[in-house]
């Protein structure tokens with residue numbers, strides 16, 4: 001489904017500020033894989049997401065989705081295959097537009113029709129149905145400006161928008177990190193439901209070790225631009241946070257330096 005083959009990305013090469021963000025990274029995701037991603041500060045997690053989504057071009061290597069090479073395609077052309085939710089609740093939605101208009105934008109993503117905002121009755125009905133599934137009452141506020149929603153409500157809407165057209169890949173970039181614990185739990189549970197119901201192939205960066213172990217069917221650990229550990233579902237089922245951190249130390253030779261780490 002998703003193939004990352006020998007991907008490297010250097011920032012400021014040949015200068016004193018040279019930073020290795022990805023170094024010969026390799027990863028294959030199968031259809032329906034839900035993979036959590038952890039790692040130390042600057043390990044390359046966001047760069048990996050940016051290379052997949054097309055925000056960044058790798059210096060070497062190739063990204064393929066369903067055997068189509070997408071490394072050279074710009075971000076907007078990949079958006080029909082890739083849904084993404086960011087840490088910042090302000091990032092995924094247009095605050096001046098209503099919930100309905102934001103959904104219409106997501107609905108049209110990848111379609112060749114123009115940006116006319118006429119929304120048919122049938123489409124409105126579909127939007128309400130989808131919003132209802134979130135279970136937070138947004139279906140009764142379809143005309144509300146998105147800028148007026150709380151952070152948690154916006155992340156729920158962002159998730160819905162990112163998954164609306166059933167993307168081949170869903171990228172979740174610390175999407176619960178800016179929320180308070182109860183809201184983060186709500187968004188996590190909505191994520192689990194959407195991913196399961198649509199069988200979405202998902203990569204989720206998290207600093208919450210307990211969550212990284214509990215969610216999904218695979219866990220990968222990154223360090224210094226490399227994927228240093230790939231844990232399968234069976235192993236994950238009995239893994240503890242202590243064991244995970246010990247494993248990191250053994251492989252990388254250092255302790256996990258993550259200033260945002262949440263142990264559980």
Ligand SMILES: Nc1ncnc2c1ncn2[C@@H]1O[C@H](COP(=O)(O)OP(=O)(O)OP(=O)(O)O)[C@@H](O)[C@H]1O
Nearest residue numbers: 011019020021039040041042043044045046047048
């Ligand atoms: N635009 C950029 N210009 C220069 N260096 C960058 C840029 N983006 C990332 N880097 C560097 O590349 C490396 C990988 O960064 P990246 O943001 O991918 O790590 P991360 O694992 O997401 O880190 P964190 O968990 O701290 O957010 C770091 O050393 C970072 O400083």
